[in-house]
Amino acid sequence: MARQPEPVGRQAPGPVIETERLILRPTAAEDFDRWAEMMADPVAARFIGGAQERSTAWRGFAMMAGAWALQGCAMFSAIERATGQWVGRIGPWVPEGWPGTEVGWGLHPAAWGRGYAYEAAIASIDWAFDVLGWREVIHCIDPENAASAALAARLGAEIRDRVNLPAPNAHLEVDIWVQSRTRWRARRSAG
Numbered sequence: 001m002a003r004q005p006e007p008v009g010r011q012a013p014g015p016v017i018e019t020e021r022l023i024l025r026p027t028a029a030e031d032f033d034r035w036a037e038m039m040a041d042p043v044a045a046r047f048i049g050g051a052q053e054r055s056t057a058w059r060g061f062a063m064m065a066g067a068w069a070l071q072g073c074a075m076f077s078a079i080e081r082a083t084g085q086w087v088g089r090i091g092p093w094v095p096e097g098w099p100g101t102e103v104g105w106g107l108h109p110a111a112w113g114r115g116y117a118y119e120a121a122i123a124s125i126d127w128a129f130d131v132l133g134w135r136e137v138i139h140c141i142d143p144e145n146a147a148s149a150a151l152a153a154r155l156g157a158e159i160r161d162r163v164n165l166p167a168p169n170a171h172l173e174v175d176i177w178v179q180s181r182t183r184w185r186a187r188r189s190a191g
Contacts, residue, residue: 010030011027012027012066014072018081019119022079022081022123024091025076026065027064034085035086036057038108040052040054047145048106064089073093073132074092075105088105088116088120090121091104091127092127092132092137096166098166103125103137105151121151125155136180137181139176140174143175156179156184156187159177160177161175161176162174
């Protein structure tokens, strides 16, 4: 009789980055309940795939963990250092057919308005340029998503183009905000 194998690990492989208030680490099984809450919220999920049932949210969650294993990068789980609470997913990812090397973000509504996206995006962009060797970072942002557009602008990115995402999201039109490694490093040095 075949047995179900014991789980090898409960966290995807990858680095851990600490910021002033956050721990950024690969997806872990313990993150799923908060991830599913975020994806079930129609306002929180509006620009990141839309509100989803828990079973559909699981597929996106597992995809992120799988990207860590297969590509060596994916969005980090952002963990609030003070509480250990999962507050969102932020970081580099490159799905098949994507319009570029993206650092994206999505926060649980309980974490909105605290500056966590900015703090984690800075650390993620630094990591993408310094460790992954990316030459540019993009942010795919729905033209109606004023909060994310403001964050991209605060990070120093500029709109380069408006495109449709690849299937299965070909119906979604996004602005491509871009930041070069050279420009990012100059801004960070100026400080």
